[in-house]
Amino acid sequence: MATITKIHGKTGLSFKITVHCGYDELYRKRRHYKTYRPPATWSEQYAEREAQRVAVEFENSIRQGFRLDNRKTFAEYAAYVIDLKAHTGTKHSTIELYKHLCERINPAIGHFKLTEIRPQHLNRLYVSLAEDCIKHSADNARAKVNLGALLAERKISRAALSRQAKLSPSTVTAACRGQTIRQSSAESISSVLSIPPQELFDYFHSEEKLAVKTILQHHRFISAVLSQAEKEMLVTYNAASRATLPKARRSKVNYFQPEEITAIVKALESEPLKWKLITHLLLVTGCRRGEIMGLKWDRVHLDKHYLTIDNNLRYSKARGIYEETPKTGETRYISIPTETVSLLREYQAEQEQLRKFNGDRWRDTGFVFTQDDGRAMHPDSITAWLAKFSKRHGLPHINPHAFRHTVASVLIANHTDVVTVARQLGHSSATTTETYYAHLIEESRVQASECIANVMLRRAIPSDTTSQSSPGPVNNQRSL
Structure with a gap:
């Protein structure tokens, strides 16, 4: 039974409704509360009747299982x-x-x-x-000294600073280049170097919304x-x-043109085998960056020409480098061409030589791509290396995800069905693929329609003289 207490307070008339519902584990009565404030223009008699109606509704909701807790924020x-x-x-x-x-x-x-x-x-x-x-609630920072020279003077490598400050290598590289980093990152670097942050960095507010x-x-x-x-x-x-949501404008999908792919492949010939293979796998599989870095040898099936993708390498400041399942949590199997198998075999032999050279220093983690001592690589290292690679060879800026979009665009342009494209990319459903690559799919459908029209309708029209002398079927038709 609900009880109603009338309250005349500073804000006017209100009613405190209390519903008793059973007992807790200490045999104390369970009470649920609701405050009802009628409009100030109502008469007190009418407000009381309305409060009784609200109390009945409140009690019924409690009896039906609702626990309307007015105190939990x-x-x-x-x-x-x-x-x-x-x-x-x-x-x-x-x-x-x-x-x-x-x-x-x-x-x-x-x-x-x-x-x-x-x-x-x-x-x-x-x-x-x-x-x-703005994008970050904290201030941003930019080094006002030559941080790279300072590290060289103290004989501290960027990798060591990254480990001690618990930052990604790309953040440390950005700081050394005088680029903008977060205030918390700048403070971590200053703490490792035992130098007050104000002596190393200038702070400023981000204006980007x-x-x-x-x-x-x-x-x-x-x-x-x-x-x-x-x-x-x-x-x-x-x-x-x-609620009413803002409408997001889907950004244009960034993918490489055939001539850009040719330039990238050519430039890779002069690069170390490990990085050549990493970029090659991005290009032919469409895998995510963390999936390539999380690949292990027991998931590489060279004789059968396929990879098992069931691991994703991640980094967080709290946990460091760690493993988790791919984004959708599902395992997928990706076929690889003969060229990829040959590169993997070559790199496997190179890694074996590195393992023997390191001896007891080597850590057998099972990863395909490792640091010099066998430990897992930082997943951000791909992004940092590709940025240097593109500058070194005069190429446009290369984003690892652009390879993924390129694989999708190639498959769609060749009229691969959406379900197969979704499985290749590891999307949760074909709907995700259709939404993300809608314009490419539509272009492919238009091309298919034109192809049908070319074959069925657009035969070359013979001249009158030709038709009289050659009554047989016309064999020449417009090229596809």
Whole structure:
């Protein structure tokens, strides 16, 4: 039975509704509370009748299983959901992303109780993220001294600094080149070198606004939190499902033209075998960067000409280099051509010589691509090496993901069905492939339509004299 307490406070008339529902493990009565504030223009008698109706609805929702908790805030429940996902197998990289998103979400709606969150609150948050937020909440930094010369003077390699500061090699390289890095990264470098940050770096605020894609990441996390609350019957509906979202413009897919691929392959001939093979695998498989770096020899089937892709190498500041399943969590099998098999055999022999040379120093990790002592390579090292490679050979900037798009474009241009393309790339479904490469698929369909028209309709029309002297079928037709 619900009890109603009338309260005359500073803000006007309100009603505190209490519903008793069973006992807890210490045999204490379970109580659920709801505060109802009628409009100030209503008479007290009419407000009391409305409060009784609200109390009945509230009690019925409790009896049906809902536990409308007016005290639990979004920030508290979001932390619970993140912990729940971490214990039920969600990838570490995703958990780290959720925590990062909370840094912007909690100041805006973290103090709201779950039952108070409405679509308009989320709409205001998304507008604020688009107009007022920058890419990083912390300041950025840029070295004001020759950091590379300082490391050489102290006889510290970039790789050693990367390990001690728990930063990616690409971040250390960027700092040495005088490029912009995050303030936290600059402080880590300064700590390792035992030099005050202000002596090594200049700090400044980033002015770059958040991308729509990033704002949608915030929305998806909020929706996941409220969806869990709805499942646990803490709220009656998911407010995020009724919010108005910004529209993302899909960026143009960056892929290489045939002449660019030829130039890249030619330039690779003068590069070390390991990096030549890494780039070659990116080009012929369409795998993600971490999938190539996570490849192990027991997943390379040279005699049968295929690779098993079931591992992904990642890096985080909290865990360092670690392994996890590919993005979709599924294993896939990718055929490789004879040229790739030959390169793998050649590199396998080279790595064996390196292992013998290192002796006891060698760490047998099983990875195909390793550091000089057998340890796993940093997944970011591909990006850093390709940037240097492109500059060294006068090529346009090479992004590892562009190889993936190139494989997709080649398959689609050759009329490979979407399901096969999705399996090659490791997409969760063919729908993902169709959405991402919609314009390429449409171009391929237009070409197919033209091909049909060429064969069926566009035969060369013979002249009158030719038709009279040659009544047989016309064999010449427009080339495809």
